[in-house]
Amino acid sequence: MDKFLVRGGRPLKGKIEISGAKNSALPCLAATLLTAETVTLHNVPYVRDLITQRRLLEDLGATVLTPELRTHKVTANNVQIFEAPYELVKTMRASVLALGPLLARFGQAKVSLPGGCAIGTRPIDLHLKAFEALGAVVSLESGDVIARAPDGRLKGAELAFEKVTVTGTENVMMAASLAEGTTIIRNAAMEPEVVDLADLLNKMGARIRGAGTDTIEIDGVETLGAAEHTIIPDRIETGTFIVAAAITNGELEIKNCVPEHLSPVIEKLREAGVEIEEINPSTLLVKRSAGGLKAKDVTTEPHPNFPTDMQAQYMALMTQADGTSVVTETIFENRFMHVGEMQRMGADIHVAGNTATVKGPAKLTGAKVIASDLRASASLVLTALAAEGETLIDRVYHIDRGYETIVRKLRSVGADIERLSDSAVEAEAA
Ligand code: EPZ
DSSP: OOEEEEEOOOOOEEEEEOOBOHHHHHHHHHHGGGOSSEEEEESOOOSHHHHHHHHHHHHHTOEEEEEETTEEEEEOSOOOOOEEOHHHHTTOGGGGGGHHHHHHHHSEEEEEOOOOBTTBOOOOHHHHHHHHHTTOEEEEETTEEEEEOTTSSOBOOEEEOSSOOHHHHHHHHHHHHTSBSEEEEESOOOOHHHHHHHHHHHHTTOEEEOBTBSEEEEEOOSOOOOEEEEOOBOHHHHHHHHHHHHHTTOEEEEESOOGGGGHHHHHHHHHTTEEEEEEETTEEEEEEOTTOOBOOOEEOOSTTSOOGGGHHHHHHHHTTSBEEEEEEOOSOTTOOHHHHHHHHTTOEEEEETTEEEEEEOOOOBOOEEEOOSHHHHHHHHHHHHHSBSEEEEEOTHHHHTTSTTHHHHHHHTTOEEEESSOOHHHHHHO
C-alpha cells in the first residue's frame, strides 16, 4: 500500500503544468465505443482510472494504441462483448459510462451495478430511468444491469432528470446520439466535462445542441465516425494547486489551465484572501494576499456553482483562515471523511449533518493519517504541506486515481514529499 511522507512548513514556489481532465477523459474514452472507426484522444491524463477505462475497452474487444503516453487511438470495430464486469466496475464506477454507448450501438449492454464508495451510495437509478425513456428494457439480475433496445435501436424522447447527474447526463447524451429521432434532456448537468464530451461527439458526427446549459437537444443519427480531440485541462487539479500555493504561503504559476472552467472556485478563493492573477488565457499566478486568509462559507452545488470535488481541498485552506467558516456539502451524503484525519493534525472542525464548521487559524502538526477517497487524499496532502513536522499519509492509491504524478509535480515546486513504495503508475509516467 503506497504511502506519502510529507515534511510540511515549506512555501511552494515555481511552475505547475495541469494535466487533462480525468472526468472528461473517462466519458470521452467510453464514447469511442459508438463507432467502428478510429477516435484519437490527446491529453489523456496518465492516472489509474484511465488505465482501468482503457482495460475495459480492450476487454470489450476494442483496440487501444498509445503512440504517446497521453494519446489514445481507439478502434472499436471488433467489439464482441457488451458487458462491463463487476471486477472492473467495483474498482471504478465510471465504467457505467459504457452502458449508453453499448446500448446505443449494439442494442444491448450488461454492466455490473457499481457498489457505493466512501463518499456515498452513488446509485445509477436516474441513468436507468433515462434509458427506459429512450425505449430500453432494463432489468437487474444478480447485481448486473441488463439493458436492451427492443428492436435494436433506441428512440429519441423528452426526459427530465429529477436530480442533476453528471455521468447520467453523459450516458444519455451518448445513447441518444444514435437513437432514432430527437432527444431533449432537461435539468442536464452543465459541467465543462459534459461540454467537452458533446464537442467530441459532434466531431464524430453527432448533432448535439445546448451542452453546458440545463437543456440539451440531440438529433439521433445512423452512425458516428472517426474524430480527433484534445481533452480539456483538469479544473479540479487546477483548484487543488491554487489551494497548495495559498495554504503554504508560496507562489505558483499554474499553466495549461482554463480559468473559466473553475470560475466559482476562483471567485470563492479570491474572497478568502487568495490573489489569483490571469497572466495569460491559460496561466494563473497564485499567492496568498498580504491581508492573509479570511474565513468564508461555501456550499457545494452543481456547476456553475462551487464543485463538490473542491470541498475537501477548500476545507483544508479554511483551517488556516482567520475566523469561522461553514462548509456545506449538498451533493454527497458522506463526503467529510477527511475531517477526522485533519483533526488528528490539529484542525478545529465540528461536523453536524452536512455542514462542517471550521475555526482558524489552527496550528497544524504532522501525524499519521489515512486517505479515504480521491479528493480527501488531496486535501490531506494540502494539510500536511501546511503542517509543522512529518505527516505519513496511507492508502494514497486513492490519489493516484485522479492526480497525474502528483509527487513529482509537488517536488518540482519545493515540496518535501516522497512516495514510500514506488507505484508503477507514477514511476512510468515520470
Ligand atoms: C461525477 O460523478 C464525477 N465523476 C464526480 O467526481 C463528481 O463528484 C460528481 O460528478 C459531482 O460533480 C465523474 O465524472 C467520473 P452525479 P457522478 O451523478 O456522475 C445522485 C471525483 O472526485 N445520483 O452527478 O457519479 C448521487 O448519489 C469524482 O473525480 C442519484 O441519486 O455524480 C449524488 O448524490 C467523485 N442517482 C448526486 O446525484 C443517479 O442515478 C450527484 O451525482 C445518479 C446520481
